[in-house]
Amino acid sequence: MALWSLMLCFPLCAVLCQGSTEYPLIPDLHLQPNTVESELLVLNPWMPQSPGLSRVKRDWIIPPIRVLENSKQVPEDLVQIKSDKIFTSQVFYRLEGPGVDQEPKNLFDIDEKTGIIRSKHPLDREKHKSFKLKAFALSPSGQRLENPSTIEIMVLDQNDNRPAFIKNQFTGSVSEFSVPGTSVMSVLATDADDPSTDNAILSYSIIGQESEPGDAVTKVMFGINNETGAIYTRDVGFDREVVKSFRLKLQVGDMSGMGLTSESVAIIHVTDINNHAPQFRPSMYHVSAVENRIDFELCRVNATDRDEPGTGNWEIKYTLTRGNPGGHFVVHTDPLSNQGVLTLVKPLDFESQSEYTLVLTVANRNLLSSKAPSVPVSSATVVVTVVNENEAPRFREDPIQILVPESVVPGTILKTNLAYDPDQTGLRYDIIRDPERWLEINKVTGDISARRPFNIRSTYLRNGVYNAVVRATDAEGLDTSATLLITLKETNDYPPQLVPLSGTVCHHSHHPDSALLLTALDEDLAPHAEPFAFELPDQMALNWTIVPVNKTHARLHSLVELELGQYAVTVQVMDAGSPALGSFSQINVTVCACDSFSQCRSETAAMLGSSVGISFIALIIVMAAIALLLLLLLLAVAINSCTSRRHLQKESALLVGESQEDVRDNVFNYDEQGGGEEDENAYSLDLLSPIDAPHIPVPSFCVGPRGKQPLRKDTPHNLPSPTYPRRPPADPTDIEDYINDGLEAADRDPNVPPYDTALIYDYEGEGSLAGSLSSIASGCSDGDQDYDYLNDWGPRFKKLANMYDPR
Numbered sequence: 180m181a182l183w184s185l186m187l188c189f190p191l192c193a194v195l196c197q198g199s200t201e202y203p204l205i206p207d208l209h210l211q212p213n214t215v216e217s218e219l220l221v222l223n224p225w226m227p228q229s230p231g232l233s234r235v236k237r238d239w240i241i242p243p244i245r246v247l248e249n250s251k252q253v254p255e256d257l258v259q260i261k262s263d264k265i266f267t268s269q270v271f272y273r274l275e276g277p278g279v280d281q282e283p284k285n286l287f288d289i290d291e292k293t294g295i296i297r298s299k300h301p302l303d304r305e306k307h308k309s310f311k312l313k314a315f316a317l318s319p320s321g322q323r324l325e326n327p328s329t330i331e332i333m334v335l336d337q338n339d340n341r342p343a344f345i346k347n348q349f350t351g352s353v354s355e356f357s358v359p360g361t362s363v364m365s366v367l368a369t370d371a372d373d374p375s376t377d378n379a380i381l382s383y384s385i386i387g388q389e390s391e392p393g394d395a396v397t398k399v400m401f402g403i404n405n406e407t408g409a410i411y412t413r414d415v416g417f418d419r420e421v422v423k424s425f426r427l428k429l430q431v432g433d434m435s436g437m438g439l440t441s442e443s444v445a446i447i448h449v450t451d452i453n454n455h456a457p458q459f460r461p462s463m464y465h466v467s468a469v470e471n472r473i474d475f476e477l478c479r480v481n482a483t484d485r486d487e488p489g490t491g492n493w494e495i496k497y498t499l500t501r502g503n504p505g506g507h508f509v510v511h512t513d514p515l516s517n518q519g520v521l522t523l524v525k526p527l528d529f530e531s532q533s534e535y536t537l538v539l540t541v542a543n544r545n546l547l548s549s550k551a552p553s554v555p556v557s558s559a560t561v562v563v564t565v566v567n568e569n570e571a572p573r574f575r576e577d578p579i580q581i582l583v584p585e586s587v588v589p590g591t592i593l594k595t596n597l598a599y600d601p602d603q604t605g606l607r608y609d610i611i612r613d614p615e616r617w618l619e620i621n622k623v624t625g626d627i628s629a630r631r632p633f634n635i636r637s638t639y640l641r642n643g644v645y646n647a648v649v650r651a652t653d654a655e656g657l658d659t660s661a662t663l664l665i666t667l668k669e670t671n672d673y674p675p676q677l678v679p680l681s682g683t684v685c686h687h688s689h690h691p692d693s694a695l696l697l698t699a700l701d702e703d704l705a706p707h708a709e710p711f712a713f714e715l716p717d718q719m720a721l722n723w724t725i726v727p728v729n730k731t732h733a734r735l736h737s738l739v740e741l742e743l744g745q746y747a748v749t750v751q752v753m754d755a756g757s758p759a760l761g762s763f764s765q766i767n768v769t770v771c772a773c774d775s776f777s778q779c780r781s782e783t784a785a786m787l788g789s790s791v792g793i794s795f796i797a798l799i800i801v802m803a804a805i806a807l808l809l810l811l812l813l814l815a816v817a818i819n820s821c822t823s824r825r826h827l828q829k830e831s832a833l834l835v836g837e838s839q840e841d842v843r844d845n846v847f848n849y850d851e852q853g854g855g856e857e858d859e860n861a862y863s864l865d866l867l868s869p870i871d872a873p874h875i876p877v878p879s880f881c882v883g884p885r886g887k888q889p890l891r892k893d894t895p896h897n898l899p900s901p902t903y904p905r906r907p908p909a910d911p912t913d914i915e916d917y918i919n920d921g922l923e924a925a926d927r928d929p930n931v932p933p934y935d936t937a938l939i940y941d942y943e944g945e946g947s948l949a950g951s952l953s954s955i956a957s958g959c960s961d962g963d964q965d966y967d968y969l970n971d972w973g974p975r976f977k978k979l980a981n982m983y984d985p986r
Contacts, residue, residue, distance in 0.1 A: 243331040248304040249339060257287075257332070260294040262316040264324045271319065276312035278332075283307065287332070289314070296330070304334040305371045336373035342381050342431045344368045344443035349429075352448045355419045356550050357412050363401065363447055366408040368431040382436030383408045387428030395422040401447070403429070405436070410445065417449050420485060424448045451487035454551040457495045457541045458483055459559040467564040471526045477508070480519040480559050482541045491545035493517065500558070501538040508537060508563070521561060529567035530601050537561040570601040571659045572651040578662035579649070581627075585635040586670040590628055593618075597625040597649065597661070604654035611660065612648035614639045618663075620649060627663070635667045635704065643667055671707035671756025675699035677764035684735075685773035686743060694734035695768060697725070699752045707756030714751045723748055741770045 244258055264270050272294040278286035287310070289296050294314075310332045316325040344366065351364030372378035382405045390396045402413045410427070425447045432440035459482045466478045486492035497510045497519035507525040512518070519539065527535075540558045574597055581593050600606050608625040610618055615637055619630040627649070639645060645665040652658035682695045701708040710730035715723055722741065727733045735748065746768045753761035771779035778796060969980035 241328070241330060243309070243333045245333050245335050246298065246302060247335045248302045248337055250298070250301050253301060254297045254299050257296045257298055258330070260296070260314050260328070260330075262294075262325050264316060268324070269319055270324060271317045273315040273317060274312055275315070276310065278307075278310045279312060286310070287312065302334045304336045304373065305340065307334060309333045336376055336378055338372055338376075338378035338434065338438055340371040340378075341439040341441050342368045342370040342379075342433045343441050344429070344431060347443060349443065349445040350448075351410065351445060352450045353412060353417055354450050355417045355452055356415075356454070357417050359412050359414055361412045363410045363412060364445065366403075366410065366429055366443065366445060368408070368441070368443075370433050372433065377434045378438065379433060380435050381431050381433055382406070384430050384432075384436070385410075385427050386430045386442070389426040390422050391424045391426070392422070396425075400425060401427060410447070419449045419451045419487060422449055451490060451492050452548045452550065453486055453492035453543055453545045454548045455485040455492075456547055456551060456554050456557070457543060458557045459539075459541065462557070462559045464559065464561040465564070466521075466561065467566055468523055468527055469566045469568055470529045471568065471570055473523055473526050475523060477521045477523055477563065478561065479513070480510075480521065480539060480561065482517070482519065482557065482559075484517070484543065486543070488517075492543055494544045495519070495541050496544055498540050498542070499537055500540050502536045507535070510539060527563075527565045528601065529565045533565045533567075535563040535565070537563065569653075569655055569657060571657040572598045572600050572606050572653050574598045574651065574659065574661040576661075578664045581663060581665045582668060583629070583633060583665055584668045584670045585633045586672050587629045587633060589631050592626050592628045593665075594627040594663075595624070597627070598651040598659070600651075600653050602653065606651045606653055608649060608651050610647060611650050612646070615645070617645070617665075618647055625649075625651065633667055635669060640667065669704050669707055671703055671754065671758065671760050673702040674760035674762040675701040675708070675711055675752045675754045676762060677750055677752045677766070679766070680764060681767040681769070683769040683771055683779055684737065686741070686770055694726075694736045695766070696728070696732060697735055697750065697752075697766075698732045699754075701754050703754065703756060708754055710755050712753040712755075712761075714753070716749055716751070719749055725750070735766070735768070737770070743770055743772060745769050 246257065260272065262270050262272075271291045272289050273291065274287065274289035274296060275281075277283065279288065283306075286300055286302065287296060287298055296312075296314075312330045312332065313327045314330055315323060315327050318324055345368065346366075349364065349366050353361065353363045366383065368381055368383070370379040370381060383403050384405060385401060385403050388399060388401065396416060398414055398416070400412060400414050400416070401410055403410050408431075427445040427447065429443045429445055430440055431443075432438055459480065461481070464478055464480060468477055480497065482495050482497075484493045484495060494514075495512055495517050497512060499508060499510055505525060507523060507527060508521060509524050510519050510521050513520055519541070521537075521539075538558055538560055540556050542556070579594060579597065583593055587593075597608070598606060606625065607622050608620050609622060610620050610627075615634070617630055617633055618627055620627050633645075635643070637645070643666060645663075645667060647663040647665065648660055649663055650658055650660040677697060677699050679695075679697075684695050685693045697713060699711045699713075701711075711733075713725045713727070713733040715725055722737060722739055724736050724738055725733045726736060735750070748766045748768050749763055750766055751761055751763050753759050769779070773779060967980070969976040
């Protein structure tokens with residue numbers, strides 16, 4: 180292995196570490212300024228291996244190179260290294276590491292030919308305490324000739340930094356009346372120099388003291404531990420009422436106070452303790468208050484405290500200790516002024532009490548210190564005079580609760596002694612809300628009574644409560660109102676009623692419909708309604724029984740086989756009211772033979788039963804039979820009418836021989852009569868014939884003179900009417916064409932009444948034996964008419980004649 184040489188500027192004592200387990204010690208190398216290269220000591224960092232050994236077990240341990248910081252002689256040669264390769268070849272040296280090619284750069288360099296390491300700039304230990312560099316021996320081609328060697332450079336400290344307090348101003352506090360030796364606070368300073376040297380050993384001191392207010396205290400009140408910076412009290416006399424605070428001027432120096440120094444300030448406040456009890460100033464107050472007013476300030480009471488304002492030792496708590504049994508007054512503290520504010524929270528009544536004497540005491544919110552002087556608790560007296568004023572009437576309760584049974588008898592007094600007048604001027608009462616008009620009130624006494632029976636099913640009740648409003652007015656017109664809450668209590672007023680009152684049961688007792696389901700209806704509400712109790716009288720219990728189904732229903736059963744027919748069964752039903760009410764009802768029970776559909780098969784039994792008991796099929800059969808009978812009756816009347824008509828045509832010559840003119844000449848065009856709501860007053864053309872009149876009753880309708888007719892809306896009106904045929908053809912067989920022509924002309928006539936209107940009939944001619952049709956409208960004529968001719972028409976018209984003949 181090649182040999183390195185390290186040259187120093189003073190003798191080097193080095194021991195080679197071989198196989199020993201203990202590392203040899205090499206003294207530290209202190210570099211002193213030296214410009215003579217020949218005086219530099221050369222060290223060989225690498226030694227060749229011993230002749231008797233096969234390898235090197237240890238390398239040289241190179242001691243650190245110590246350099247003073249802040250050196251003014253730069254550049255400065257520090258050390259020279261050499262390699263034994265210089266004897267065989269040309270060697271170039273190179274240096275790497277922090278301070279050379281790494282940050283901080285350019286602090287050191289090396290002469291590549293001589294191996295001399297130099298410092299280029301002054302060093303600062305507070306920034307960099309040491310540097311570890313690597314030295315290389317290279318051939319001209321850059322090939323390593325030796326393994327790199329580590330060189331450590333340590334920077335030695337100089338006292339170049341002043342100690343500094345961590346704060347420009349320290350703040351602390353001390354309680355008043357503190358004894359000597361009481362710890363107050365601690366201060367702290369730091370020094371950037373090497374803490375292992377005297378350059379960083381600090382010493383604290385107090386170099387000045389001031390008090391606030393000035394010259395309040397002249398003696399030294401504080402001391403400080405020069406090593407720890409702890410400040411403590413040295414004397415007595417801390418009274419916050421005398422001195423508020425102290426200002427201490429502090430100093431710290433390094434090298435145990437012999438080196439560099441710096442200063443700071445400590446402000447120490449004297450904190451208050453509660454050593455003063457509050458005192459009333461003054462202790463007597465007189466105020467007045469108008470009755471019936473609340474939530475306003477009566478007065479303020481003053482108390483003083485010498486402790487520090489704004490603290491719990493200064494804040495005063497006021498207490499009412501006497502004269503306020505009704506709780507009309509309260510007192511609280513104004514946080515800004517520390518005054519006691521007396522407030523009225525309940526209305527006063529002059530008639531009850533005209534003056535109040537209140538006693539107040541004071542205390543601090545914080546407990547009084549044991550160091551405070553012993554004095555009695557301060558108190559003050561406040562005399563409150565009540566001022567009288569006219570007061571409105573007062574109800575004894577609002578709302579006024581009244582419980583009334585719904586069956587209350589009208590005139591019953593429900594409530595008395597409603598209100599009173601504090602000024603005793605007299606009251607008048609009235610009811611200002613009573614939607615059902617159930618109540619009346621005595622205007623003088625205020626007694627409320629029932630005007631008429633109450634109805635618990637009224638729509639004005641809410642949850643069984645009726646709402647009304649009553650008013651009381653004094654002699655000076657002041658009034659007040661109160662709500663009446665009348666709770667209606669359900670009473671048992673109505674007995675239950677049995678339903679149904681008729682029904683059918685099947686003949687066989689084993690049939691599923693051999694029982695009649697019964698229930699009851701009760702106008703009362705619970706608990707005066709269901710459950711219902713159904714009972715049979717003793718005489719009915721022999722053949723019938725009642726089996727309850729639930730609370731509201733029961734079944735009526737026959738106990739024996741009954742014959743088909745109708746039976747009257749008396750049943751009593753009772754409600755659950757108190758007292759219970761009941762009623763007897765008779766049920767018409769029809770016993771019939773039933774088919775598989777539980778329908779009565781016997782038509783006779785169905786007819787004998789009531790309408791409720793008749794089945795639907797039986798009812799249809801009865802109605803069909805009645806309709807058939809009516810049809811047969813109408814057919815018989817029609818046949819009889821046709822026979823009578825032919826008989827009269829043979830015996831009379833009314834139309835052809837005896838009449839001076841054909842009666843058909845007297846028939847005017849009357850338009851069609853049927854098809855509308857008034858069709859029941861219409862009649863066919865045959866009814867106008869005198870031949871038909873004796874046989875078919877004619878409806879009684881009015882035939883009056885021509886008047887104002889309603890107009891048609893399906894065609895324009897006020898147009899000329901078409902020409903109607905006035906005379907029939909000579910041949911009577913063409914009468915049909917004559918009538919059709921008249922109908923067609925009437926349909927085209929815009930001036931005729933609407934289709935659905937009773938027409939005004941014209942003059943019908945004269946000479947007919949039957950007379951005018953106007954005689955039919957007997958109910959519309961003011962004069963007496965003769966109906967005796969109806970007696971000549973036969974027995975059928977005789978009854979009609981008796982109906983119209985007033986005699």
